[in-house]
Amino acid sequence: MGDDGTARLLGAADVRVLAERLGLRPTKKLGQNFVHDGNTVRRIVKAAGVGADDVVLEVGPGLGSLTLALLPAVARVHAVEIDPVLAGLLPSTVAERAPEQAGRLTVTGADAMRVTAAELAADAGPGQTAPTAIVANLPYNVAVPVLLHLLAELPGIERGLVMVQAEVADRLAARPGSKEYGAPSAKLAWYADARRAGPVPRAVFWPVPGVDSGLLAFTRQDPPAGADRAATFAVIEAAFAQRRKALRGALAGWAGSAAAAETALRAAGVDPMTRAERLDVHTFARIGAARL
Structure with missing residues (x-):
């Protein structure tokens, strides 16, 4: 000491x-x-x-x-x-x-x-x-x-x-x-x-x-209310795997098609032509929930 x-x-x-x-x-x-x-x-x-x-x-x-x-x-x-x-x-x-x-x-x-x-x-x-x-x-x-x-x-x-x-x-x-x-x-x-x-x-x-x-x-801090972590992280990973693409294209594989991705994005209140780097975790959570 x-x-x-x-x-x-x-x-x-x-x-x-x-x-x-x-x-x-x-x-x-x-x-x-x-x-x-x-x-x-x-x-x-x-x-x-x-x-x-x-x-x-x-x-x-x-x-x-x-x-x-x-x-x-x-x-x-x-x-x-x-x-x-x-x-x-x-x-x-x-x-x-x-x-x-x-x-x-x-x-x-x-x-x-x-x-x-x-x-x-x-x-x-x-x-x-x-x-x-x-x-x-x-x-x-x-x-x-x-x-x-x-x-x-x-x-x-x-x-x-x-x-x-x-x-x-x-x-x-x-x-x-x-x-x-x-x-x-x-x-x-x-x-x-x-x-x-x-x-x-x-x-x-x-x-x-x-x-x-x-x-x-x-x-x-508290996570997004009512959100599923695995579903949210799956969206995050897919979105940033092709970060130069608009989300409609980047999330096509995750959603099953570009059209399905667009449907989920619009349901979450997100412009399908937005890119991943514009979204916060709460928005990713909404997108994940829209596909569930």
């Missing part, structure tokens, strides 16, 4: 020592780029707006840089780590650097794209609160499916802050009518309102990534 009772955060030298001890070679396959800058992880925790009542789900904790910054600020951290070596190391790193808070950590060794609420609850133990927030440096190659899966699987998640590739953050936060708006933006809007929360310099990572990074903040 530090002199002020906070956890001793990991610096660049600490990260390299831990990696060498494990014989760790970060892999692109698992999207492993470890943060080694204390100011960055403190900034993430502050920007996330989490507090003493929150149970934070952290995906891909790696060597524990962000975990150590989170533990003093929240009730519990539940870390999900796919790499068994890293999952095994994390509790000992926390016990060494934040012994007073080691009891607040739960680690689940699992793939975050497939982990279930039941698995997390079993590992947390009886009587523990389900996660209320996500704060994570997400593996960049699977950031979108991981985030969408967790929001679907864990309805108690109220808000979050995730670090992702900068262009992915732009896409997820995009609004209808912008060039970045697409299927990821529309699907995320089913669950949450998202916004960009600032850039992250490449130099705070080891190894240094070949892409820029950014923070994405989100707050849970």
